[in-house]
Amino acid sequence: xxxxxxxxxxxxxxxxxxxxxxxxxxxxxxxxxxxxxxxxxxxxxxxxxxxxxxxxxxxxxxxxxxxxxxxxxxxxxxxxxxxxxxxxxxxxxxxxxxxxxxxxxxxxxxxxxxxxxxxxxxxxxxxxxxxxxxxxxxxxxxxxxxxxxxxxxxxxxxxxxxxxxxxxxxxxxxxxxxxxxxxxxxxxxxxxxxxxxxxxxxxxxxxxxxxxxxxxxxxxxxxxxx
Ligand SMILES: N[C@@H](CCC(=O)N[C@@H](CS)C(=O)NCC(=O)O)C(=O)O
Numbered sequence: 001x002x003x004x005x006x007x008x009x010x011x012x013x014x015x016x017x018x019x020x021x022x023x024x025x026x027x028x029x030x031x032x033x034x035x036x037x038x039x040x041x042x043x044x045x046x047x048x049x050x051x052x053x054x055x056x057x058x059x060x061x062x063x064x065x066x067x068x069x070x071x072x073x074x075x076x077x078x079x080x081x082x083x084x085x086x087x088x089x090x091x092x093x094x095x096x097x098x099x100x101x102x103x104x105x106x107x108x109x110x111x112x113x114x115x116x117x118x119x120x121x122x123x124x125x126x127x128x129x130x131x132x133x134x135x136x137x138x139x140x141x142x143x144x145x146x147x148x149x150x151x152x153x154x155x156x157x158x159x160x161x162x163x164x165x166x167x168x169x170x171x172x173x174x175x176x177x178x179x180x181x182x183x184x185x186x187x188x189x190x191x192x193x194x195x196x197x198x199x200x201x202x203x204x205x206x207x208x209x210x211x212x213x214x215x216x217x218x219x220x221x222x223x224x225x226x
Contacts (some may be wrong), residue, residue, distance in 0.1 A: 001026060001027050002024060002026040002055055002056070002057045003029055003055060003056040004016070004019060004027065004028050004053065004055050005031050005043065005047070005054040005056075005114075006029070006030065006031065006052055006199065006200075007030065007031055007033055007205060008200030009033070010105075010138065010162045010163045011052065011105075012053035012065065013126070013162055014065055014158050014161060014162030015065050015069065015072075016195075016197075017158045017161065017192060018068075018069055018072050018079065019072070019185075019196075020192035020195045021079065021190070022076050022078050022140040024072070024076065025166070026055075028199060028203075030203040030205065032203075033052060033216060034205070034212070035213075036215070036216035038050040038052065038216070039216065046061055047063035048063075051063075053065055054068075055068050055071075055072075058192045063157070065099075065103075065162065066095050066096075066103075066159060067154040067213060068094060069095070072155075073154075079153065079154045079158070080155070081152060081154055084219075085113070087149065090149055091149060091154070091155075091156060094148055095156060095159060097134075097137075098160055098162075101130075102135070102160065103105060103162075105127055105130040105134055106163045109124070109131045109168050110168050112127055113127075115209070116219070117219065122167070131168055131169055132169055135164070135176075135177055136177070138177070138180050139178070140162060141149075142179035142180055143179045146170070149181070160180075160183065161183070161187045161188070161193070164183075164184050165188060167185050
C-alpha cells in the first residue's frame with residue numbers, strides 16, 4: 001500500500017486532500033518534525049530534503065507536495081485538466097507558481113512573523129508584500145473562472161488550498177481576496193478536505209515549540225553561515 005509520510009502542516013495536507021479525494025488506499029506514517037523525525041537516516045533515504053510530505057508507492061519514491069500531486073494525478077488520471085498541450089501548459093505553470101511562490105513566501109512570512117527570535121520589520125514586510133502579491137494574482141485569476149484551470153476541480157486547486165486556507169497574511173486579509181475565499185471555502189466544505197485536515201488527529205504530534213523543536217526545524221539558530 002502507498003505510504004504517506006505526513007504531519008499536519010500545509011504541504012502534507014494538500015497531498016492528504018488528493019489521497020482522500022481520489023479514494024486511494026494509503027498508510028499514513030507520521031513524521032513529527034518538532035521531534036526531529038525528518039532528520040532520521042531512514043526518512044532521509046526517502047526525502048533527502050528532510051521535509052514532509054513524501055510518498056513511497058511500490059518502488060517509486062516522490063518527495064515535495066507539488067511533485068507528489070502531479071505524480072498521483074498522472075498515475076490515476078484524476079483531477080487533471082483536458083489532455084491538450086494548452087491545458088498541460090497551464091497546469092504546469094500554476095503548479096510551479098504555487099511551488100515557487102505561494103509556498104515559500106507564505107512559509108517565510110510565518111517564520112519571520114511568528115518564529116524568528118527578533119522581529120525584523122524589513123523581512124516581515126518583504127515577505128508580507130510578496131505573499132500578498134502572489135495571493136492577488138490567484139484572486140484576479142479566480143475572478144474570471146470557477147477553478148484555477150477553468151470549469152474543473154484539479155490538483156492546482158488542491159495545491160492552492162494547502163496554504164491559502166491558513167491565510168498567512170492573517171484572517172483580516174480575507175476581504176482582499178474574495179474569489180480565493182470562495183474557492184477555499186468550497187474546497188474546505190468537501191468531505192475529503194475535512195478528512196485531510198483531521199488526519200493529523202490520529203497521531204499525537206508534538207505541539208510545543210521548545211529547544212528540541214527549534215533545533216530540529218531551525219538549525220540555522222546554532223550554525224552561522226553568513
Ligand atoms: N517544497 C516542499 C516544502 C516542504 C516543507 O517545507 N515542509 C514543511 C512542512 S509544510 C516541513 O517539513 N517542515 C519541517 C522542517 O522544516 O524541518 C513541499 O512542497 O513539499
